[in-house]
Structure formats: C-alpha cells, structure tokens
Amino acid sequence: MTKTQWILSQLTRKLWFRSSLFAVLAVMTALLAIVIKSFIPSGITGLIGTDAVDKILGILASSMLAVTTFSLNIMVSAYNTASSSVTPRATRLLVEDRTTQNVMATFIGSFLYSLVGIVALSMGAYGSQGRVILFFVTLVVIVMIVITLLRWIQHLAQFGRMAETSQRVEEVTQAALVSRLQDPYMGCSPWHVSDELPDSLIPIYAEEVGYLQHIDFSMLSDFAEAQGIYLYVAVQPGAFIHCSTPLAWLKTSKSLAAETVKDAFTVDQQRSFDQDPRFGLCVLSEIASRALSPAVNDPGTAIDIIGRLVRLFCLRVQPDIGDTRFPRLFLQKPSIQDMFDDAFAAIARDGAGMIEVQIRLQKAFIALAQFNAARYGSDARRHAERAIAFASAAIPIETDIERLRTLAKGLHQP
Numbered sequence: 001m002t003k004t005q006w007i008l009s010q011l012t013r014k015l016w017f018r019s020s021l022f023a024v025l026a027v028m029t030a031l032l033a034i035v036i037k038s039f040i041p042s043g044i045t046g047l048i049g050t051d052a053v054d055k056i057l058g059i060l061a062s063s064m065l066a067v068t069t070f071s072l073n074i075m076v077s078a079y080n081t082a083s084s085s086v087t088p089r090a091t092r093l094l095v096e097d098r099t100t101q102n103v104m105a106t107f108i109g110s111f112l113y114s115l116v117g118i119v120a121l122s123m124g125a126y127g128s129q130g131r132v133i134l135f136f137v138t139l140v141v142i143v144m145i146v147i148t149l150l151r152w153i154q155h156l157a158q159f160g161r162m163a164e165t166s167q168r169v170e171e172v173t174q175a176a177l178v179s180r181l182q183d184p185y186m187g188c189s190p191w192h193v194s195d196e197l198p199d200s201l202i203p204i205y206a207e208e209v210g211y212l213q214h215i216d217f218s219m220l221s222d223f224a225e226a227q228g229i230y231l232y233v234a235v236q237p238g239a240f241i242h243c244s245t246p247l248a249w250l251k252t253s254k255s256l257a258a259e260t261v262k263d264a265f266t267v268d269q270q271r272s273f274d275q276d277p278r279f280g281l282c283v284l285s286e287i288a289s290r291a292l293s294p295a296v297n298d299p300g301t302a303i304d305i306i307g308r309l310v311r312l313f314c315l316r317v318q319p320d321i322g323d324t325r326f327p328r329l330f331l332q333k334p335s336i337q338d339m340f341d342d343a344f345a346a347i348a349r350d351g352a353g354m355i356e357v358q359i360r361l362q363k364a365f366i367a368l369a370q371f372n373a374a375r376y377g378s379d380a381r382r383h384a385e386r387a388i389a390f391a392s393a394a395i396p397i398e399t400d401i402e403r404l405r406t407l408a409k410g411l412h413q414p
Contacts, residue, residue, distance in 0.1 A: 003216040022109035030116040033133035061114035078160030173280025181317040184333035187325035203246035224328035238276030352390035
C-alpha cells in the first residue's frame with residue numbers, strides 16, 4: 001500500500017478513532033429525530049408516555065458512564081497483565097483489538113446519545129412526534145448495548161491471557177510471513193546477495209534514527225520511472241536505521257531526488273508487525289524467554305512457543321516470483337538465517353538448563369530440516385549444535401546431554 005494508505009490504516013486502528021466515529025454517529029442519530037419529526041403522524045404520539053423516553057435516557061446515561069469507566073479499568077488491567085507476564089511488545093495487539101474497540105465505542109456512543117437526547121428533550125426540541133422517533137431509536141440502542149455486553153463478557157474470559165496473546169502474535173506474524181513468502185521481493189526485481197552494485201551509484205542516507213516501519217514502493221517506482229533510473233532499496237522493513245544507514249542506491253545526486261526517496265520511508269521509534277515478519281518472530285521468542293526466566297520458571301509456555309514457531313516456518317506458500325510490479329526497483333529477500341536467529345537463539349540460551357526445553361528444540365530443528373532440507377537444513381544444524389553447547393554448560397547430567405546429541409544425529413540423516 002502507499003504511504004497515505006498505510007497512515008490511514010494505522011489511524012483506523014487507534015482506540016480513539018472508532019470511539020469518535022461512534023460518538024459522532026450517536027449525536028447525529030439523536031438529532032435526526034428533530035429533523036424528521038414532521039413526518040410522523042400525530043395519531044400515534046399517544047402510544048408513548050410523555051416521560052417514558054426521559055426516564056429511559058436517564059438510566060442509559062448513568063449506566064453507560066459507569067460501564068465505560070469499568071471497562072476502561074479492565075482494559076488497563078489487561079494491558080498491564082500482558083506487559084508483565086507476556087511481553088510489552090504484545091500489548092500493541094491488545095490495544096488494536098477490534099472487539100475491545102467496538103465495545104468501548106458502543107458504550108461511549110450510547111452515553112453521548114443519551115446525553116444529547118436528554119438535553120434536546122429539556123429544550124423541547126423534539127415535541128410529541130419527535131419523542132416517538134427517539135423512543136424507538138432508544139430501543140434499538142438498548143438491543144445493541146445488550147448484544148455488546150454479551151460479547152464483552154465472552155471476550156473478557158480470554159482477553160490479555162498468555163495463550164490468547166501468544167495466539168494473537170502468531171496470527172499477525174503468520175499474516176506478515178505469508179505476504180512476504182508469496183512476494184519475497186515485495187513486487188521489486190530480485191537483488192541477490194551475490195549481486196554487486198553497478199558503478200557510480202549514489203547512496204541516499206537516512207535523516208532519522210529509529211525502526212523502518214513502511215516503504216512506499218509505488219512512490220519509489222513512480223520516481224524511478226520519471227527519472228529513467230534504477231533504484232536499489234538497501235534496507236528491509238524492521239531494520240534499525242540511523243544517519244549513516246543508506247536507504248537506497250541510485251544514479252543521481254540531486255537534492256530534490258534525495259528528498260523524494262527519503263519521503264517513501266516511514267521511520268518510527270518502535271517496530272511494526274505489518275511488513276516485518278521478523279518482529280513477530282522476535283516477540284514470540286521474547287515470550288518464551290520471559291517464561292524461562294527464574295522469576296517465572298514456566299517451561300511449558302516456552303515449549304508452546306517453540307511449537308508455534310515450527311508452525312510458522314512450516315507454512316506452505318508458493319512464491320509468485322513473476323509478479324514484478326516495480327521493475328525499476330531492486331530488493332533483497334529476507335534472510336532465513338536471520339529469521340532462525342530471531343526465533344531460536346534466545347530460547348536456546350535461556351532454556352539451557354531445562355532438558356525438556358532442549359529436547360523440544362532438537363525435535364523442532366529435526367522437523368524443520370525434514371520439512372524443507374534445502375531451505376532450513378543448514379540453519380537447523382547450526383542452531384542444534386549451538387543449543388547443545390548451551391545445554392552442555394548448564395546441565396550437569398551427562399546422560400541428558402547424550403540424549404540431546406542422539407536426537408541431533410537425526411539432522412544429519414537423509
């Protein structure tokens with residue numbers, strides 16, 4: 001997506017955006033009865049009591065304010081729980097949870113609807129015909145609130161828990177990984193590691209320090225087409241860049257061209273899950289490392305994370321190499337070696353003294369090597385040897401170490 005589309009997508013994930021949207025809709029709904037009251041036959045106005053709507057709106061206003069405050073406390077508690085027991089990097093997914101945002105937006109919108117309705121009624125803006133419309137709209141609002149409360153109660157049973165948060169991280173990582181595996185060069189022409197850069201290319205350096213969140217390849221492609229040049233993108237989404245990091249290489253030294261290229265790269269203080277599958281792998285590994293700390297001592301969670309990592313690496317996705325949408329742009333594909341390091345290095349180190357974790361690691365490496373020996377074989381053997389080295393230094397029982405070595409022999413079998 002373009003930079004503008006990406007910014008809009010990030011904006012719509014904010015809690016305040018959806019709440020503000022529902023609040024505006026609620027206010028418009030409350031005021032709509034004033035506009036269309038003349039279309040209501042006067043004969044049915046006697047069916048609704050004169051003070052029925054006032055009482056209902058008063059109850060809604062007071063109850064929705066209390067429920068909204070209570071729900072905010074629950075959200076903050078869930079964020080703190082996830083931050084302390086899972087990892088602070090996963091709380092972003094909880095903040096962007098659609099169900100939670102819809103619940104809060106419904107409660108806030110209902111409160112504002114009731115408040116505006118009460119104010120308009122006290123001013124006499126509705127009249128007897130407008131009260132009929134307001135009454136039936138209020139009934140619809142009550143039904144929405146009941147449905148939302150039932151969903152919220154069901155959602156709270158899992159919200160912020162270890163397994164549920166780990167599942168969220170796995171899902172966003174899988175989405176980013178599938179997208180990148182299907183299009184490893186992100187629509188650009190392949191730039192292989194062994195390929196040398198053409199002569200007389202000029203590097204464009206970053207002006208900010210932070211993590212690369214998004215690259216607008218459409219903007220870069222349009223610029224390259226207009227200039228009649230080829231552009232080599234030197235960084236991947238998720239990379240930590242600074243003022244001496246080349247963002248791209250191209251054959252021009254114009255300052256205007258440099259500013260255009262820099263504008264296509266979005267840098268922030270934190271990494272994003274969207275275009276960066278390695279970040280998801282890092283977060284999963286961090287969850288396992290925290291579970292393996294002496295303060296937590298939860299090897300079961302680490303074993304669960306290893307299973308999730310194997311599931312991610314075993315995705316069966318066929319790359320669409322022929323889909324080159326930006327022929328004048330060149331980009332390298334993600335490194336499998338770096339992904340393995342992100343996923344398994346910390347777990348092997350922090351779980352060095354736990355034989356059950358080390359056994360599961362060896363079995364994971366065997367499974368990946370058997371799944372795709374050409375892609376994962378060398379990295380699986382490298383990490384298996386590294387894990388055994390950590391275990392040998394931390395586990396005093398030689399029979400346990402010998403068991404790990406016996407398992408690791410399966411990596412060398414055809």
